[in-house]
Amino acid sequence: GAVVSQHPSRVxxxxxxxxxxxxxxxxxxxxxxxxxxxxxxxxxxxxATSNExxxxxxxxxxxxxxxxxxHASLTLSTLTVTSAHPEDSSFYICSAVRDRSTDTQYFGPxxxxxxL
Amino acid sequence: GESVGLHLPTLSVQEGxxxxxxxxxxxxxxxYFIWYKQESGKGPQFIIDIRSNMDKRQGQRVTVLLNKTxxxxxxxxxxxxxxxxxxxxxxxxxxxxxxxxLTFGKGTHxxxxx
Numbered sequence: 001g002a003v004v005s006q007h008p009s010r011v012x013x014x015x016x017x018x019x020x021x022x023x024x025x026x027x028x029x030x031x032x033x034x035x036x037x038x039x040x041x042x043x044x045x046x047x048a049t050s051n052e053x054x055x056x057x058x059x060x061x062x063x064x065x066x067x068x069x070x071h072a073s074l075t076l077s078t079l080t081v082t083s084a085h086p087e088d089s090s091f092y093i094c095s096a097v098r099d100r101s102t103d104t105q106y107f108g109p110x111x112x113x114x115x116l
Numbered sequence: 117g118e119s120v121g122l123h124l125p126t127l128s129v130q131e132g133x134x135x136x137x138x139x140x141x142x143x144x145x146x147x148y149f150i151w152y153k154q155e156s157g158k159g160p161q162f163i164i165d166i167r168s169n170m171d172k173r174q175g176q177r178v179t180v181l182l183n184k185t186x187x188x189x190x191x192x193x194x195x196x197x198x199x200x201x202x203x204x205x206x207x208x209x210x211x212x213x214x215x216x217x218l219t220f221g222k223g224t225h226x227x228x229x230x
Contacts, residue, residue, distance in 0.1 A: 043222050
């Protein structure tokens with residue numbers, strides 16, 4: 001159990017357009033999901049914490065108006081990159097927590113975003 | 117600022133040998149540490165975790181050691197196999213408990229020589 005999926009796995013878009021990435025917990029309910037960004041040859045950097053039914057909490061330096069997060073249900077969180085630019089090209093990875101008391105985060109397979 | 121870091125960016129070992137990947141952390145309030153394995157183009161895969169009230173924890177072919185005195189974490193992989201080739205990240209829980217966003221180390225690329 002504890003499978004997390006992401007869709008799409010890869011997306012290429014034109015500069016100025018918006019892209020939505022979905023993160024789903026397939027076999028458990030996740031009250032909390034996290035969004036990370038990973039540039040090539042670098043580590044994962046936390047972008048925001050997404051709690052079901054409430055506003056996301058963004059890390060310092062992450063623009064909330066650019067990276068819109070919606071956690072509408074216990075199994076789905078979406079990240080929308082608005083007005084994407086080439087510098088937004090990155091690997092976006094989500095994770096989900098089944099039970100806050102256990103701490104373990106299960107990661108999705110990631111979404112490769114390329115902005116032309 | 118506080119961070120989690122790794123001593124070696126690349127580690128090359130012979131197939132069958134044991135591997136040791138090291139990690140230093142600076143936040144003494146961290147309560148929970150995790151090792152992840154990431155293959156190229158994929159998301160991180162949970163390997164093993166340890167809480168600050170433990171010094172050692174063993175899994176299948178892997179052992180994590182925690183030295184709180186010097187704020188050091190290590191991952192030992194026994195009898196490394198070609199499938200162990202990947203980037204390994206240590207991560208810490210910043211808040212010292214509960215499900216909060218993780219702070220990741222820089223990563224070590226483990227290369228298995230035939």
